[in-house]
Amino acid sequence: MDYTRQSVYGDRSVIGPASSAVAAGILDNEIGVDTDNVTKWLGESIGEGAARRAEQVMAGTAEG
Numbered sequence: 001m002d003y004t005r006q007s008v009y010g011d012r013s014v015i016g017p018a019s020s021a022v023a024a025g026i027l028d029n030e031i032g033v034d035t036d037n038v039t040k041w042l043g044e045s046i047g048e049g050a051a052r053r054a055e056q057v058m059a060g061t062a063e064g
Contacts (some may be wrong), residue, residue, distance in 0.1 A: 020037050
């Protein structure tokens with residue numbers, strides 16, 4: 001699913017949520033999908049964080 005979605009919508013169009021940075025790292029290693037901890041994801045989904053992430057995605061430099 002990750003490969004299919006990313007081939008249509010681009011890199012980082014599938015992001016796994018995790019409860020902590022450690023859990024995000026484990027999830028990323030186990031299933032091969034970019035992951036973020038929920039707090040980081042929320043911070044980058046609203047307000048200035050969302051604008052910054054949108055700029056990174058448009059520039060192709062989003063970091064996980």
